[in-house]
């Protein structure tokens with residue numbers, strides 16, 4: 001690793017620990033380092049590169065925009081770049097799905113969107129409590145951290161345990177329907193659960209170990225929220241933008257959240273976050289929730305660029321075929337190592353292979369890195385290999401990446 005990274009930044013704090021290389025260029029699903037080695041990317045910037053590195057639409061639009069001196073930053077004044085993004089989002093995403101939402105741009109990163117949604121729910125309901133779920137991950141700033149389940153991220157000194165109750169996510173108690181617990185606690189005023197302002201959930205928990213909520217569970221939670229006038233917030237920061245096969249991860253359940261948080265891939269590789277708000281629930285007053293970087297124009301340009309993928313009617317089928325390839329390969333691995341009791345979870349193009357041990361997963365990740373594949377883990381003990389290639393990855397490259405992963409697993413199991 002570079003001595004400046006060790007001396008001035010840190011070689012243990014971030015991903016330098018996992019991927020000890022100095023990356024330099026990247027196209028599509030391949031990155032190169034300064035030593036000329038190339039790597040297939042199944043890590044995908046933790047879900048922020050669904051459309052690949054230097055996506056062709058985003059790159060062309062950005063080059064053009066910079067060439068003609070498009071406004072780069074102007075706080076949240078109206079710009080042509082913003083209008084073009086809104087037009088693309090409305091025409092390609094909201095209208096075809098029959099969705100009616102207003103957009104609030106919230107800042108550069110996912111946690112900004114979560115904070116805004118929680119504040120809005122609290123303001124509207126005049127209640128402060130929020131229900132989140134076991135293994136949830138919603139960010140690391142103090143408000144969103146309070147919703148994040150994993151105790152590793154908490155400290156009693158952060159004051160981050162305010163007004164939040166974590167209840168069991170779907171599947172957390174095996175086959176038991178955990179929505180019944182929420183139902184009972186809401187109905188029984190001696191349950192100790194204050195009536196919440198909001199329930200926040202990921203339909204597939206990305207950092208929590210690729211835990212997939214069933215459509216029926218999501219519908220039951222949505223209907224409890226409606227019944228009790230609780231805002232339902234879907235955090236689609238990691239699994240929105242086509243990751244589960246549709247643009248929004250909640251589409252197939254047929255629910256309509258009150259607020260939807262989007263970030264990561266929405267910016268086409270640049271920092272951007274937003275909250276979708278049901279129109280009748282948008283009662284922010286001027287200046288009530290602000291921030292300097294609410295919607296950067298370069299991000300709008302890249303974001304409108306990558307939305308072009310959704311003009312292609314076969315884009316969802318492409319995601320499905322890639323997901324199927326990953327699923328089949330992983331199922332083969334599970335069959336081969338039946339005694340190890342690996343578990344396979346996922347949907348669309350986000351798959352988790354639970355290898356039951358953080359030590360084993362880190363050895364596999366290291367072995368894959370040495371062979372030219374970037375992959376990371378998730379779950380409460382980092383025991384789940386997270387397979388999350390770009391939605392646009394070419395099938396032969398996907399196959400090659402899966403072969404490297406298999407080899408890395410075989411080596412560790414030998």
Ligand code: PMP
Nearest residue numbers: 109110111137138139206237238
């Ligand atoms: N919500 C979810 C579901 C996430 O996966 C993440 C990031 N991993 C966040 C929120 C926080 O986003 P950011 O790191 O950009 O603040």
